Amino acid sequence: MLPIAQCVMVLALGTSVRAQGEKVDVAAVQKKYAASCTPSSTSEACKQMRWTLESALYTDLLLSMENGDAPPPSAIEVGLNAETPQLRTLALQLAPQGPARSAAAVAALDSPYATVREAAAGILRSSGDEKQRRMLDRQASGKRPEYPVADAPPDPSRLKVKAYPGATYRYFASSPEEAYFSTGDSPDKVVAFYTQGGRKAYSASELKQAMKSRAMSAMDQSKMIQLMQEAQAKGQDPTQAMMAWQKSLAGLGSDPTRNFEGKQGVVSPKYIPADDMFSRVVVVFRDDLVGATAIAVPLPPLAADAPMPTGDEVMKTVARQQYMHQPTIDTPPAGD
Amino acid sequence: MSHRRSLSLSAPGMSILAVTLLLAAPASAVSSPTTSKEACKPGKKPPSPAPCNKCSDLPKLYKELGEQQFLRDRFKEFIDWRLPPIPKDPKKSAGQAMRDWVTAEFTRYLNSPAGGGNGFGQPDMGTDIDSCKLVSYPKDDQGKNLTDKDGNDITCPVTAEDIKNMYCPAVADMILTHEGQHQTDCKNNKKSSQPVDLAEWRNYAVYDVRGYTAGIANLRKSIAALAKSKQCGWKGSTNKTKKMPMPQGGGQKPTDIDVDVVPTPQEIDGLAKTLGGKK
Numbered sequence: 001m002l003p004i005a006q007c008v009m010v011l012a013l014g015t016s017v018r019a020q021g022e023k024v025d026v027a028a029v030q031k032k033y034a035a036s037c038t039p040s041s042t043s044e045a046c047k048q049m050r051w052t053l054e055s056a057l058y059t060d061l062l063l064s065m066e067n068g069d070a071p072p073p074s075a076i077e078v079g080l081n082a083e084t085p086q087l088r089t090l091a092l093q094l095a096p097q098g099p100a101r102s103a104a105a106v107a108a109l110d111s112p113y114a115t116v117r118e119a120a121a122g123i124l125r126s127s128g129d130e131k132q133r134r135m136l137d138r139q140a141s142g143k144r145p146e147y148p149v150a151d152a153p154p155d156p157s158r159l160k161v162k163a164y165p166g167a168t169y170r171y172f173a174s175s176p177e178e179a180y181f182s183t184g185d186s187p188d189k190v191v192a193f194y195t196q197g198g199r200k201a202y203s204a205s206e207l208k209q210a211m212k213s214r215a216m217s218a219m220d221q222s223k224m225i226q227l228m229q230e231a232q233a234k235g236q237d238p239t240q241a242m243m244a245w246q247k248s249l250a251g252l253g254s255d256p257t258r259n260f261e262g263k264q265g266v267v268s269p270k271y272i273p274a275d276d277m278f279s280r281v282v283v284v285f286r287d288d289l290v291g292a293t294a295i296a297v298p299l300p301p302l303a304a305d306a307p308m309p310t311g312d313e314v315m316k317t318v319a320r321q322q323y324m325h326q327p328t329i330d331t332p333p334a335g336d
Numbered sequence: 337m338s339h340r341r342s343l344s345l346s347a348p349g350m351s352i353l354a355v356t357l358l359l360a361a362p363a364s365a366v367s368s369p370t371t372s373k374e375a376c377k378p379g380k381k382p383p384s385p386a387p388c389n390k391c392s393d394l395p396k397l398y399k400e401l402g403e404q405q406f407l408r409d410r411f412k413e414f415i416d417w418r419l420p421p422i423p424k425d426p427k428k429s430a431g432q433a434m435r436d437w438v439t440a441e442f443t444r445y446l447n448s449p450a451g452g453g454n455g456f457g458q459p460d461m462g463t464d465i466d467s468c469k470l471v472s473y474p475k476d477d478q479g480k481n482l483t484d485k486d487g488n489d490i491t492c493p494v495t496a497e498d499i500k501n502m503y504c505p506a507v508a509d510m511i512l513t514h515e516g517q518h519q520t521d522c523k524n525n526k527k528s529s530q531p532v533d534l535a536e537w538r539n540y541a542v543y544d545v546r547g548y549t550a551g552i553a554n555l556r557k558s559i560a561a562l563a564k565s566k567q568c569g570w571k572g573s574t575n576k577t578k579k580m581p582m583p584q585g586g587g588q589k590p591t592d593i594d595v596d597v598v599p600t601p602q603e604i605d606g607l608a609k610t611l612g613g614k615k
Contacts, residue, residue, distance in 0.1 A: 014518030015459035016511050019403050019446050020479045022454045051453025083449040147402025148450040303417035324542050330553035332512035
């Protein structure tokens with residue numbers, strides 16, 4: 001029999017995880033930071049101390065404003081360059097209107113935090129100059145978390161193509177479906193990099209033609225039979241082989257030019273398929289909105305590699321979905 | 337020229353920076369018992385929780401909301417695409433490996449700029465899957481959950497009334513709604529002719545996303561109510577509610593549930609400026 005304590009652990013499910021704050025002596029942290037770090041320090045200890053102090057500054061700014069005090073310009077200056085998203089967002093709101101604020105907002109568009117980018121975009125929309133406002137047209141659409149959480153550039157394994165050397169991942173123009181990089185190099189130089197090894201760069205009309213030809217040959221039933229026979233000969237599941245083949249054809253049904261042709265600021269886009277089935281097409285163009293050469297790399301859905309349920313798992317999945325479908329509550333139930 | 341510069345925190349209005357930040361007091365601090373019998377002995381009554389009904393509490397509640405959404409979204413990944421990490425300890429289940437991963441990610445988040453650079457995550461309250469009753473996780477002097485000699489968390493029975501005495505109303509209600517969802521699901525599952533194995537990691541992820549979703553919906557209600565109160569004066573959004581997607585799992589399209597619209601982070605900051613009574 002299991003010891004009692006272990007039983008308790010096994011049976012206690014459905015927990016509310018919450019943050020446990022640690023008591024912070026801000027004055028001591030401030031003293032230590034001043035003595036051992038500079039704003040450009042990259043050590044973990046300095047970064048950690050900086051975040052703690054930025055968080056404290058954010059709280060104090062709010063409290064002082066509650067008391068009717070005007071925020072000190074030095075606090076706003078720190079805030080505009082802060083890594084803590086809450087402080088940076090607040091500083092953007094508090095900074096006096098003018099070119100400095102707009103410049104800070106442009107810089108904030110490259111923050112990994114969607115909440116900061118959203119605040120920056122709001123400022124540029126209302127008080128940015130024409131060039132700055134046009135840049136917002138490159139903002140990726142889509143739902144983002146309402147809370148501050150840092151986006152991360154996609155893992156190289158998801159990109160499936162080599163990253164262009166020295167290119168910068170641009171958070172504001174990227175989405176879960178597409179990674180957007182920019183570089184100061186010319187589009188020709190970037191295209192030359194991606195066409196190494198015999199890959200071809202297409203214009204939109206050439207690409208559509210090439211995809212049409214590829215689709216025609218892919219419809220060939222004998223190709224599918226051949227693939228299934230090969231899988232069988234290797235002792236693999238022919239059904240899985242067929243499903244993988246069908247999945248690879250998905251790219252042929254989409255139009256990689258749709259988001260680029262005729263779009264504002266997109267100059268002479270070149271399309272470079274990363275595979276023979278056109279499932280991934282890298283797009284290189286001069287981006288007049290951003291003022292750089294853009295490299296757009298499509299990303300597969302995160303669930304693309306998730307295993308498909310088979311056998312018993314199908315019924316379990318259905319039961320889980322039914323369970324998930326039941327309504328939820330939004331107030332505490334009566335009693336215990 | 338030296339580039340050494342401390343953060344500019346010396347302006348007069350910033351003198352209050354020396355205030356120490358204590359985000360959450362441990363629910364019940366006990367020395368270091370290692371069995372549930374010892375740990376669950378009724379001890380000293382915890383001090384009354386600080387209220388959270390002022391405008392200046394909005395940023396704190398909003399932070400709590402963000403953290404709960406972070407946790408919900410991490411569990412949701414296990415419904416949509418993520419697989420639990422392979423545990424180093426072979427005795428550890430996939431479900432436990434998943435929970436450990438989420439807790440570790442949450443601690444990492446708390447120690448990032450967005451999380452304020454410090455703190456750690458751990459279970460605060462739970463629902464006993466056997467009795468469908470509430471349990472708490474007693475803590476040591478440092479606020480860390482107590483464990484038995486094998487390193488397993490110790491839990492103690494707790495009532496809704498106890499929880500109300502431990503946390504401010506908005507947080508207590510959020511916890512009670514989160515756990516209330518678990519209790520409801522637990523009871524319904526027991527009654528079901530085809531009960532789901534709630535310990536299995538895929539089901540657990542669904543079970544927990546439902547709990548977090550319920551708690552979040554409730555906390556949004558509290559934040560919206562406080563923000564709209566006379567003292568804070570938020571006019572509210574054009575829409576009273578918004579759609580929150582509820583994942584269905586298995587690649588199915590999520591369905592939406594209605595939740596209260598809350599002020600944006602910018603609006604929260606603005607509201608915190610207005611006087612909400614003396615602190």
